Amino acid sequence: MRGHIRKRGTKYAIVVDVGYHANGKRKQKWFSGYSTKAAAEKDLPGLVQKLQEGTYVEPSTMALEKYLEHWYKIKVDSVASSTAKLYTSLIHKQIVPFIGHIPMHQLKPMHIEKLYQTLRNEEGLSGTTVNKVHGLLRKALDDAYKKNYVIDNVALKVDPPKRSDKEMAYWTKEESRLFLDAIADDSHYLFFFLALATGMRPGEILGLKWEDVDTEEQQLYVRRTLTRDMELKAPKTKTSQRVISLDEHTMSALKKHGLQQKEMKMRNKKIYTEQGLIFATSNGTPISHRNILRTWYRRTKPLFESEAVRPIRMYDLRHTHASLLLKANVHPKIVSERLGHSSVRMTLDTYSHVIPSLQKEVAEKFGHALFGEG
Numbered sequence: 001m002r003g004h005i006r007k008r009g010t011k012y013a014i015v016v017d018v019g020y021h022a023n024g025k026r027k028q029k030w031f032s033g034y035s036t037k038a039a040a041e042k043d044l045p046g047l048v049q050k051l052q053e054g055t056y057v058e059p060s061t062m063a064l065e066k067y068l069e070h071w072y073k074i075k076v077d078s079v080a081s082s083t084a085k086l087y088t089s090l091i092h093k094q095i096v097p098f099i100g101h102i103p104m105h106q107l108k109p110m111h112i113e114k115l116y117q118t119l120r121n122e123e124g125l126s127g128t129t130v131n132k133v134h135g136l137l138r139k140a141l142d143d144a145y146k147k148n149y150v151i152d153n154v155a156l157k158v159d160p161p162k163r164s165d166k167e168m169a170y171w172t173k174e175e176s177r178l179f180l181d182a183i184a185d186d187s188h189y190l191f192f193f194l195a196l197a198t199g200m201r202p203g204e205i206l207g208l209k210w211e212d213v214d215t216e217e218q219q220l221y222v223r224r225t226l227t228r229d230m231e232l233k234a235p236k237t238k239t240s241q242r243v244i245s246l247d248e249h250t251m252s253a254l255k256k257h258g259l260q261q262k263e264m265k266m267r268n269k270k271i272y273t274e275q276g277l278i279f280a281t282s283n284g285t286p287i288s289h290r291n292i293l294r295t296w297y298r299r300t301k302p303l304f305e306s307e308a309v310r311p312i313r314m315y316d317l318r319h320t321h322a323s324l325l326l327k328a329n330v331h332p333k334i335v336s337e338r339l340g341h342s343s344v345r346m347t348l349d350t351y352s353h354v355i356p357s358l359q360k361e362v363a364e365k366f367g368h369a370l371f372g373e374g
Contacts, residue, residue: 065100199321
């Protein structure tokens with residue numbers, strides 16, 4: 001059994017001789033749609049081998065919509081609930097309405113390119129969202145290729161959309177203090193205090209237990225996170241499991257919160273179930289992300305409207321922590337460890353907005369060191 005490459009118009013095809021007809025003419029099998037000769041040559045040996053072994057399966061004629069439904073049912077139990085919700089949204093809102101009707105074996109790179117253009121230019125979606133659509137299609141079609149539903153993963157032939165470039169938002173130390181002073185009487189005060197003082201993610205703060213606080217060493221251990229589905233789970237990566245040193249102000253705020261929580265437990269001892277959580281409801285259960293967000297919107301609205309502080313997202317408290325540390329000349333390696341980043345490079349890439357001012361300061365210090373007096 002032999003195969004060769006043939007050009008048809010602007011595309012390339014793999015042609016494999018699979019035998020002879022009764023009249024003696026060669027029987028050939030065509031695999032069309034390759035954009036480059038190199039791509040066809042890459043697949044040629046594998047296709048010939050599968051045909052010889054009898055393991056080749058015809059590409060599926062099912063519509064992309066049906067395949068994605070099948071793929072989702074397989075994936076849903078192996079991914080986080082938040083990821084499953086994202087997949088559902090991307091499939092039913094951004095993919096199926098536009099290219100879901102196309103049969104799998106007829107799906108081409110141009111279909112995907114047109115989809116991205118439509119989502120950006122007509123639907124007004126951000127580059128970040130369209131990039132997520134690309135990621136899902138790449139994964140789904142990769143599985144389809146491995147199971148012989150398609151002859152290749154056409155999503156790999158399309159350049160991924162660029163993510164949206166958003167200017168990093170963060171507060172100055174003056175704005176941070178003003179915010180904390182404004183919410184000092186709030187029952188969720190410590191949550192926002194820790195977000196600014198440690199740079200922890202919201203789920204990590206809500207998952208804290210008193211056993212995670214070392215009062216002697218003034219350290220806090222990040223061992224779990226509270227998901228949006230109210231499940232306490234270990235952080236996704238090893239670097240997220242970390243130790244964060246605390247200053248005296250933060251330790252004092254923790255102790256004050258602990259005393260207030262003891263008083264609440266006494267008042268609600270008949271319904272309180274002890275789980276050891278630092279942030280707990282009146283009956284001892286975890287506090288939801290939604291509850292914290294409601295407090296954030298309620299307490300920041302008057303501050304934003306009066307222009308006392310610049311409008312930022314709650315998650316930007318983490319960015320504020322990192323930016324203030326870098327501006328205070330704390331080494332990026334230490335900042336990276338506090339944030340639980342996978343690498344220092346990730347920290348520097350994320351907070352590049354701080355670097356120009358640091359570069360200027362370093363240049364001035366070098367000039368003084370080399371040419372200054374003493």
